[in-house]
Amino acid sequence: MARLREIASGLGAVDVSTYIASGNLLCTPPADPAEFDHALEQAISDEFGYFREVISRTPDEIDAALSAFAFGEARHGHLYFLTDTPDAEAAEAFCARDFGNGERLAVVGRDLHIDYRDGAGATKLTPKLIERALGVTGTARNLRTSAALVERAGA
Incomplete structure (x- = not known):
């Protein structure tokens, strides 16, 4: 770092x-x-020697995503910050899929909201799968980390 x-x-x-x-x-x-x-x-x-996309969000954008989190106070909630806004039909189809571990999904603008109801450890929801389905890449942060980033940015 x-x-x-x-x-x-x-x-x-x-x-x-x-x-x-x-x-x-x-x-x-x-x-x-x-x-x-x-x-x-x-x-x-x-x-x-490897490519990694840089995905920027302002503190206000992260704070807005936290406020709009589709699943309230989800214990295992994550914000998956996307490189761009996915196609609406692709997002709807993706969010309707069952990945087998009770995940709840919602695309809100350039963010994928995920509730891993039983934790993220056993999910079949991978970055490659998300990229193929939505046509955009991204990176996930849990809600605590997202809130900490907003707090640190304001300090």
């Missing part, structure tokens, strides 16, 4: 910090956040 902070700073981001060792970068990007995301993707690829 230290190297990620260095890379982000080198690309012009300020107020750079990280939260837990899972790629949560908090920063104020330079002028164009989309350009920063692409530059960070390229820098990660150059440095570590």
Whole structure:
């Protein structure tokens, strides 16, 4: 995570910090956040030899997603931040599917809301499956981590 902070700073981001060792970068990007995301993707690829998409959300966007979470106070709730808004028909079909462990799903804008009723450990819902079904990639954070990111960004 230290190297990620260095890379982000080198690309012009300020107020750079990280939260837990899972790629949560908090920063104020330079002028164009989309350009920063692409530059960070390229820098990660150059440095570590693999591609990983950068998915940015502002604290207000994360807070709004938490407030709009489709399943209330879900014990095993997750926000799956998507790279783009999926096709409405694809999202509807995906959310209607049964993955076998009681997962509840809802697409709200650019976010997939997931309630792993019995926990995420036994789910068959994988990032590749989500990408194939929705046509966009993403990254998940549980509700506690999402709330912590908003809190840390405001500190």
